[in-house]
Structures are given as structure tokens and as C-alpha cells.
Amino acid sequence: MVKVLLCGCNGRMGRAVHNIISSEKEMEIVAGVDPFQEVVNPYPVFASIKDVDVPCDVIIDFSSSKTTDDLLDFCLKSGVPVVLCSTGLSDEQIERVNDASKSIAILRSGNMSLGVNLIVKLLGEMTGVLTEAGFDVEIVEKHHKMKMDAPSGTALMLADAVNNAAGGKYEYVYDRTERRAVRPENEIGISAVRGGSIVGDHDVIFAGQDEVITISHRAYSRALFAKGAVSAAYFLKDKKSGYYTMQDVIG
Numbered sequence: 001m002v003k004v005l006l007c008g009c010n011g012r013m014g015r016a017v018h019n020i021i022s023s024e025k026e027m028e029i030v031a032g033v034d035p036f037q038e039v040v041n042p043y044p045v046f047a048s049i050k051d052v053d054v055p056c057d058v059i060i061d062f063s064s065s066k067t068t069d070d071l072l073d074f075c076l077k078s079g080v081p082v083v084l085c086s087t088g089l090s091d092e093q094i095e096r097v098n099d100a101s102k103s104i105a106i107l108r109s110g111n112m113s114l115g116v117n118l119i120v121k122l123l124g125e126m127t128g129v130l131t132e133a134g135f136d137v138e139i140v141e142k143h144h145k146m147k148m149d150a151p152s153g154t155a156l157m158l159a160d161a162v163n164n165a166a167g168g169k170y171e172y173v174y175d176r177t178e179r180r181a182v183r184p185e186n187e188i189g190i191s192a193v194r195g196g197s198i199v200g201d202h203d204v205i206f207a208g209q210d211e212v213i214t215i216s217h218r219a220y221s222r223a224l225f226a227k228g229a230v231s232a233a234y235f236l237k238d239k240k241s242g243y244y245t246m247q248d249v250i251g
């Protein structure tokens with residue numbers, strides 16, 4: 001039985017992960033971490049990762065970037081691998097994650113869904129042809145009004161997939177309100193829409209002279225991210241160290 005510590009267990013994603021693991025035969029949640037304590041859970045819930053004293057095989061984190069530093073301290077001390085799903089990490093935190101992965105196993109992905117990770121692969125193949133043919137790249141993402149960070153981790157992941165395939169030639173632009181000039185070729189515009197209960201929409205738009213190609217992904221429920229995180233936890237549980245992404249899980 002794989003023993004999971006669920007960080008952010010009482011949030012929207014934490015509850016979705018709980019639902020998926022409830023029907024797993026080979027995995028169980030042995031403890032949770034969440035300062036929001038008003039939910040009754042069938043496992044002990046600690047207010048801080050610093051208080052956890054329950055042995056576990058792997059951590060799934062869907063909390064907040066504010067937790068990431070304490071979480072990394074905990075993993076470095078205990079050697080427990082972590083599936084890091086929280087988004088909005090600072091550059092310093094991303095550097096810390098990279099450093100920590102030299103001694104512990106970390107899987108981090110801005111989007112845990114199979115579909116988005118397949119699109120990342122696909123973008124690698126499409127980008128060369130389309131950008132050489134002069135297509136401009138724009139990304140539009142839409143999320144529910146409770147989302148704290150913008151743009152989404154997924155939008156950045158999609159932009160990185162395009163940029164890496166193009167040899168890093170792009171700059172990301174989030175706001176054009178101060179500019180009075182035509183669009184330069186070497187930029188990817190990333191726009192964020194927030195409203196209602198949208199689970200997560202992403203469009204990567206390749207706009208050419210006389211044609212437009214749009215690669216779209218629509219998330220209809222949080223279960224797809226939770227399923228991906230559970231697959232990632234199975235993948236990571238016995239790994240000793242290294243930096244992994246969902247690309248490693250989908251193979």
C-alpha cells in the first residue's frame with residue numbers, strides 16, 4: 001500500500017485527490033496538512049507540514065506557493081518524494097526545487113492532465129514549422145474567479161514548450177496597455193481571463209497571414225488533475241532523487 005501525505009487536503013484539489021484515492025486499492029492517504037481545519041477527514045490533519053510525524057511514502061501537494069519552502073525543508077529532512085502541483089512559485093523557489101531534486105525526488109508540473117501534457121509534446125513538433133512560416137504565437141487562458149495567480153502555470157508551461165522548440169527566442173508579454181507599436185515577432189502574448197467557475201481553458205493560437213491554427217484544451221472537472229497527480233505519485237514513490245515532469249509519467 002502506497003502511503004500518501006496530502007498537502008492542502010481541504011482545498012478544492014485536495015478534496016478531488018481524496019475522492020480519486022478513495023477508490024484506489026494500492027494507495028491510501030495516511031495524513032493531511034491544511035491550516036483550514038473545518039472539514040472532517042478520515043485521517044489526521046496537521047495545521048503545518050512542520051508538525052507532521054506520520055510516516056509516508058510520497059507527498060502530493062495542492063496547497064499554495066506559500067507552502068513550498070517549508071515543504072522542501074520537510075522533504076529534504078525526511079527524504080520523502082514530492083509531487084509538487086501548487087503553482088505560482090517564484091524564480092527563487094523554482095531554483096530551490098531544482099537544487100533539492102539533486103538529493104530528493106520531485107515531480108513538478110503546472111498541469112497534471114494527460115491531455116495538456118500531450119499538447120506540450122505536440123507543440124514541440126508544430127512550433128518549428130509554424131514559426132519559420134511567420135506565424136505569431138498567442139496564449140489565452142481562462143480560470144475561475146478564485147484563482148490567485150495569473151497567468152496560469154499551464155499557460156507558462158505551454159509558452160515554454162513553444163519557446164524551447166524555437167531555441168528560446170521568445171519574450172513573454174502580459175500587458176500591452178502602455179505600448180503604441182506593432183507586434184514584434186519574438187514575443188508570445190499571454191492573456192488571463194478570470195470569472196465564474198471555469199475549471200481551466202487554454203488556447204495556443206498560431207496566427208499566420210491567411211490562416212489561424214488554435215490548439216485548445218478544456219478541463220471540465222478537477223478530477224483530471226487529481227488522476228494525473230495520483231499516477232505521478234505511483235511513478236515517484238520509489239525514486240530516490242531527480243527532477244521529473246508529467247512528460248516522464250506519460251512516457
Ligand SMILES: NC(=O)c1ccc[n+]([C@@H]2O[C@H](COP(=O)([O-])OP(=O)(O)OC[C@H]3O[C@@H](n4cnc5c(N)ncnc54)[C@H](O)[C@@H]3O)[C@@H](O)[C@H]2O)c1
Pocket residue numbers: 007008009010011012013014033034035036047048049061062063064065066067084085086087088109110111112113153225
Ligand atoms: N498542477 C496542476 O495541475 C494544478 C491544477 C489545479 C490547481 N493547481 C494549483 O494547486 C493549488 C491549490 O489549488 P486549489 O484550487 O485546490 O486551491 P484551494 O484554495 O481550494 O486549496 C488550497 C488549500 O491549501 C490550504 N493551504 C494553505 N496554506 C497551506 C499550508 N501552508 N499548508 C498546507 N495547506 C495549506 C488552504 O487552506 C486550502 O484548503 C494552487 O496553487 C493551484 O494553482 C495545480
